[in-house]
Amino acid sequence: MTNTLTLIRPDDWHLHLRDGDMLRGIAPETARDFGRAIIMPNLVPPVVTAADARGYRDRIMAALPTDADFKPLMTLYLTETTDPADVVAAHAEGLISAVKLYPAGATTNSDSGVRDTVNVMPVLEAMADAGIPLCIHGEVTDSAVDIFDREAVFINTVLDPLRRRLPELKVISEHITTQEGVDYVMSARENLAATITTHHLIINRNHILVGGIKPHYYCLPVAKREHHRLALRAAATSGDPRFFLGTDSAPHSDPNKESACGCAGVFSATNTLSCLAHVFEDEGALDILEAFTSKNGPAYYGLPLNTTTITLQKQANPVRFPAHIETGEGKVTVFDPGFPLHWRVI
Numbered sequence: 559m560t561n562t563l564t565l566i567r568p569d570d571w572h573l574h575l576r577d578g579d580m581l582r583g584i585a586p587e588t589a590r591d592f593g594r595a596i597i598m599p600n601l602v603p604p605v606v607t608a609a610d611a612r613g614y615r616d617r618i619m620a621a622l623p624t625d626a627d628f629k630p631l632m633t634l635y636l637t638e639t640t641d642p643a644d645v646v647a648a649h650a651e652g653l654i655s656a657v658k659l660y661p662a663g664a665t666t667n668s669d670s671g672v673r674d675t676v677n678v679m680p681v682l683e684a685m686a687d688a689g690i691p692l693c694i695h696g697e698v699t700d701s702a703v704d705i706f707d708r709e710a711v712f713i714n715t716v717l718d719p720l721r722r723r724l725p726e727l728k729v730i731s732e733h734i735t736t737q738e739g740v741d742y743v744m745s746a747r748e749n750l751a752a753t754i755t756t757h758h759l760i761i762n763r764n765h766i767l768v769g770g771i772k773p774h775y776y777c778l779p780v781a782k783r784e785h786h787r788l789a790l791r792a793a794a795t796s797g798d799p800r801f802f803l804g805t806d807s808a809p810h811s812d813p814n815k816e817s818a819c820g821c822a823g824v825f826s827a828t829n830t831l832s833c834l835a836h837v838f839e840d841e842g843a844l845d846i847l848e849a850f851t852s853k854n855g856p857a858y859y860g861l862p863l864n865t866t867t868i869t870l871q872k873q874a875n876p877v878r879f880p881a882h883i884e885t886g887e888g889k890v891t892v893f894d895p896g897f898p899l900h901w902r903v904i
């Protein structure tokens with residue numbers, strides 16, 4: 559039986575760090591175990607220009623513990639008025655690693671997002687020329703489309719047409735939640751990869767809705783039926799280099815989650831690696847975990863692997879994680895996988 563596991567220091571290819579007191583409260587949770595993370599730009603107001611990204615990067619650096627071995631990989635929030643030259647210059651100077659496309663209204667703080675991809679083609683063409691990756695929140699916002707179908711409809715009506723029109727654009731289909739998402743990535747010959755969250759490997763929609771509503775399991779894209787979860791587990795544990803970890807760890811204070819209109823987001827930074835080791839062990843795939851957390855992402859983004867390692871140890875007694883992280887903006891509930899965790903980063 560394997561009791562210790564040493565991995566190249568993992569990266570998180572999709573993370574929400576927020577700002578101010580929330581940032582200061584939760585940044586150490588990721589910096590403890592991760593080397594880098596793609597930082598989501600959906601602040602209020604969003605991180606739209608290179609100047610915004612520079613300021614936000616500096617605030618993140620200031621919020622990290624002084625001995626942190628962590629580098630934020632900044633992104634810009636794509637709007638219909640984004641200046642292609644600003645994006646290209648920000649990438650050329652090493653300030654940003656990607657651009658994020660939110661369909662307007664799809665999720666938290668996405669109102670300034672894209673209504674029609676036709677309106678951002680000049681930016682996307684400039685990005686394709688310069689080799690700048692596009693991270694996509696892949697859900698349609700049409701109120702006539704059922705929320706559980708929004709990812710599959712997006713693939714057919716937005717993502718596939720976009721990729722046919724601009725095959726040179728390097729795309730990351732973020733936090734996929736469906737069999738269709740997995741199949742679409744596997745059908746692509748190049749320039750498409752996907753991130754998968756920790757929680758979508760563990761929960762299906764029953765976890766949110768059966769036996770009372772569980773707001774801390776609500777996120778977007780919302781967890782789907784069990785067969786979709788199984789498809790995600792198969793993809794993540796396959797070792798296919800097109801799938802890698804993006805936790806989408808997204809803190810909201812407990813009052814904002816436990817509300818008549820609760821915010822979307824699961825906060826998993828604190829115990830994500832313990833959860834993943836449990837999942838990969840369950841699937842007989844502990845030998846694949848490092849590819850998922852530490853190798854496939856840098857390879858797709860064209861970045862070097864981290865040069866340090868972390869070690870996980872399996873202990874007989876369950877690991878005790880805090881139920882909440884205290885922040886200056888209130889308590890944030892840590893993801894509860896619903897089973898005891900025995901793996902611990904030492």
Ligand code: DOR
Binds near residue numbers: 600665777808809823
């Ligand atoms: O659940 C989510 N929370 N999904 C998103 O796309 C945004 C995120 C957030 O910012 O809270």
Ligand code: ZN
Binds near residue numbers: 808
């Ligand atoms: Zn997100």
